[in-house]
Amino acid sequence: MTLPSLNDIVSCISGYDPHAMTVERAQAVIREFIHPIEAVEKLPIRSALSRVLAQDIVSRIDVPAHDNSAMDGYALRGEDLAEGRELRLQIIGEVHAGDRFTGQVGPGQCVRIMTGAPMPAGCDTVIPQELTVDADQSAVTVPPGRVRAGDNRRLRGEDLALGSVALPRGRILRPSDIGLLASLGLAEAPVQRRLRVAFFSTGDELRSVGEPLDEGCVYDSNRYTLHGMLTRLGCEVLDMGVVPDDPAALEAAFRSACEEADAVITSGGVSVGAADYTKQIMASLGEMAFWKIAMRPGRPLAFGRIRSRGREAYLFGLPGNPVAVTVSFSFFVRDALLRLAGAEAKPLPRLRVKTATAIRKKAGRTEYQRGILAPDDSGNWSVRLTGMQGSGILRSMSDANCIIELEHDRGDVAAGEEVAVVLFDGLV
Ligand code: AMP
Numbered sequence: 001m002t003l004p005s006l007n008d009i010v011s012c013i014s015g016y017d018p019h020a021m022t023v024e025r026a027q028a029v030i031r032e033f034i035h036p037i038e039a040v041e042k043l044p045i046r047s048a049l050s051r052v053l054a055q056d057i058v059s060r061i062d063v064p065a066h067d068n069s070a071m072d073g074y075a076l077r078g079e080d081l082a083e084g085r086e087l088r089l090q091i092i093g094e095v096h097a098g099d100r101f102t103g104q105v106g107p108g109q110c111v112r113i114m115t116g117a118p119m120p121a122g123c124d125t126v127i128p129q130e131l132t133v134d135a136d137q138s139a140v141t142v143p144p145g146r147v148r149a150g151d152n153r154r155l156r157g158e159d160l161a162l163g164s165v166a167l168p169r170g171r172i173l174r175p176s177d178i179g180l181l182a183s184l185g186l187a188e189a190p191v192q193r194r195l196r197v198a199f200f201s202t203g204d205e206l207r208s209v210g211e212p213l214d215e216g217c218v219y220d221s222n223r224y225t226l227h228g229m230l231t232r233l234g235c236e237v238l239d240m241g242v243v244p245d246d247p248a249a250l251e252a253a254f255r256s257a258c259e260e261a262d263a264v265i266t267s268g269g270v271s272v273g274a275a276d277y278t279k280q281i282m283a284s285l286g287e288m289a290f291w292k293i294a295m296r297p298g299r300p301l302a303f304g305r306i307r308s309r310g311r312e313a314y315l316f317g318l319p320g321n322p323v324a325v326t327v328s329f330s331f332f333v334r335d336a337l338l339r340l341a342g343a344e345a346k347p348l349p350r351l352r353v354k355t356a357t358a359i360r361k362k363a364g365r366t367e368y369q370r371g372i373l374a375p376d377d378s379g380n381w382s383v384r385l386t387g388m389q390g391s392g393i394l395r396s397m398s399d400a401n402c403i404i405e406l407e408h409d410r411g412d413v414a415a416g417e418e419v420a421v422v423l424f425d426g427l428v
């Protein structure tokens with residue numbers, strides 16, 4: 001199969017202008033250009049946590065395997081219940097979870113039953129024991145109006161029916177999915193192999209932690225942020241350090257990253273600075289687009305596919321500013337890597353909440369401001385900005401628990417208006 005070139009894809013966009021890309025358009029081009037890897041491995045289900053399921057899992061059993069009781073109580077025949085009348089039932093046996101009651105339950109009879117125990121033949125209803133009265137060893141009374149036919153019975157296959165898709169391919173497996181695989185009796189699951197992602201920082205001014213900070217220099221933080229984001233995304237990471245603004249060193253770094261990894265992420269050097277050879281070298285190694293995106297932060301973005309010695313890798317050249325790196329990663333790279341990994345493409349959930357503070361916003365670009373979502377004094381949740389929002393101020397991201405996404409066409413936002421937020425964290 002021949003994959004479309006980047007040029008094929010952008011040439012279909014009417015009025016394509018690399019200097020005026022909207023966020024949505026850039027996302028769509030990336031999504032179309034990325035082709036998922038196909039490499040499956042079988043893993044014990046516990047090791048499959050957070051991995052991408054490679055095939056549909058079809059249930060080979062009914063879960064639960066029998067109609068069973070949802071309560072501790074008495075299994076009875078629903079037809080014995082009569083409106084407005086008390087019912088006295090003879091207790092003819094007892095059944096626990098894991099047992100079976102083999103007798104026949106006739107009119108006016110019941111079986112004492114525990115939660116999870118199979119329903120005795122003929123019974124379709126369970127009355128919880130706390131709703132009964134006058135129970136002794138041999139009989140129990142069901143007062144009128146406490147239970148209807150069919151109550152408190154779990155149906156065979158109601159959780160997972162034989163032959164149905166229990167989990168779809170592409171699912172990123174969560175703890176409950178692992179439990180669900182176990183409930184089907186499966187010891188192993190087919191998952192996509194992990195993505196290998198290489199990354200490095202570019203810039204003569206960058207120093208790595210542990211080195212002295214020379215005059216005019218800054219510590220490289222992007223590699224650490226990227227390491228964290230890639231690790232959380234489940235990638236195998238290849239940290240290639242800091243590469244100076246030197247053409248030979250850059251070319252060597254891009255080549256070796258490309259030969260080792262499925263995707264390469266760099267930061268810095270894609271704006272218009274004088275020492276930025278990065279773009280030339282990227283372009284010489286493959287098919288690259290250099291975009292100016294109508295967004296803030298994160299305006300410049302390089303995207304494409306490079307080749308070296310017969311190997312290919314997708315390349316994301318992110319801007320150097322630390323907040324821009326996080327935002328570009330979150331709204332372009334994350335989705336692209338998930339797609340590359342074969343994961344189902346789902347938009348990040350957005351909440352719409354009121355902003356407690358007014359927000360300055362320019363129409364004509366998407367803005368990603370750092371926010372804190374918290375309850376106010378009356379218990380209503382609203383969002384406010386974390387202090388200064390400059391794209392170099394990494395603390396704005398660190399202090400935040402969400403990103404406020406302000407749409408392209410929107411202008412200034414007044415306090416009390418609704419805005420969309422994307423949360424950083426959720427349940428396990
Ligand atoms: P650039 O995109 O290379 O022009 O860099 C833009 C800004 O981001 C400059 O102030 C850089 O010093 C800063 N910067 C670039 N890379 C990093 C990094 N890895 N860690 C921290 N700051 C960076």
Ligand code: MG
Pocket residue numbers: 202203204268269273320
């Ligand atoms: Mg630079």
